[in-house]
Amino acid sequence: MKNPSIDQVKKELTKNNVIRVGINAANFLLVSRIDDHGVPFGIAPDLGRAFAKTLGAEVVFVVRKTPGELADAAKEGAWDIAFLGKEPQRAKELSFTEPYLEIPVTFLVREESSITSIEDVDRDGNRISVMNRSAYDLFLTNHLKNATLIRSGSIDESFTNFVADGLEVLGGLKPRLVSDAEKIQGSRILDGKITSVKQSACTPPRNIEAAKYLYEFIEEAKQSGVIDQLIEKYSVKGVDVAPLASKVKRLNSFEFRHHFGKARSCTYLLLCLSILHLIGQRILKNARGLVFRNNDNSG
DSSP states (O other): OOOSOHHHHHHHHOBTTEEEEEEETTOTTTOOEEOTTSOEESHHHHHHHHHHHHHTOEEEEEEESSHHHHHHHHHTTOOSEEEEEOOHHHHTTSEEOOOSEEEEEEEEEOTTOSOOSGGGTSSTTOEEEEETTOHHHHHHHHHOSSSEEEEESSHHHHHHHHHHTTOSEEEEEHHHHHHHHTTSTTOEEOSSOSEEEEEEEEEOTTOHHHHHHHHHHHHHHHHTTHHHHHHHHTTOOSOEEOOOHHHHHHHHHHHHHHHHHHHHHHHHHHHHHHHHHHHHHHHHHHHHHHHHHHHHHHO
């Protein structure tokens, strides 16, 4: 991992050699358990421990019940780094790394529902139960035009309200919806996904050197297999390790060259056709002149 002035990173992130790591307890895929002393264990907490170790610092966890509460805690200066879903609204106030995990988001409907595809969901009269200020709530808020979001304080509450209030759709992380579907006979999870929650690390934007260091830490954790090992350690299903940032850039660069190359080939082809057209016109003109002269001679 690149080392942009480790002393400056520690100065920005630690006090008395302690780093405070923010954790969203609502994400059961990233936080497998919290012990009797309030100490979290899981993919996100273990990443926090590993990051603190690179600084030679002690870690103190700042656990909040929901992602919204965790994001708000940054304004109070309650944590130094945190693990949150990367969304445009949050990125206005926090410096995010690239994602380390991606979790698909989709919908669950009842057996008798007339909704058969994701495209059917955003229609007048459809009420979608979601957890308030979750990453997918923020996404749907920005993209839905006709359906109505019914927000709840937790993932469990969103499921309870979906059942109790007879709501048309339940939105959420696909791994959770799989377990929810087992509780409602005949319910269906719609094929495909509306988005993926991009689980990332972040820090307040004032921590300029620390943001770079955290970014490099996440990239190395993906490349070295640490994320894969944590997924296996905690037996987490239904998540994907996010691609390396450099791989995404190379893909985008390839796509640009691919499309640019196609455009350049088309331009070259059109140029060749134009030249052939001009040559053809010149040959035809010369041929007509020759015929005209022959006619004069024969007359």
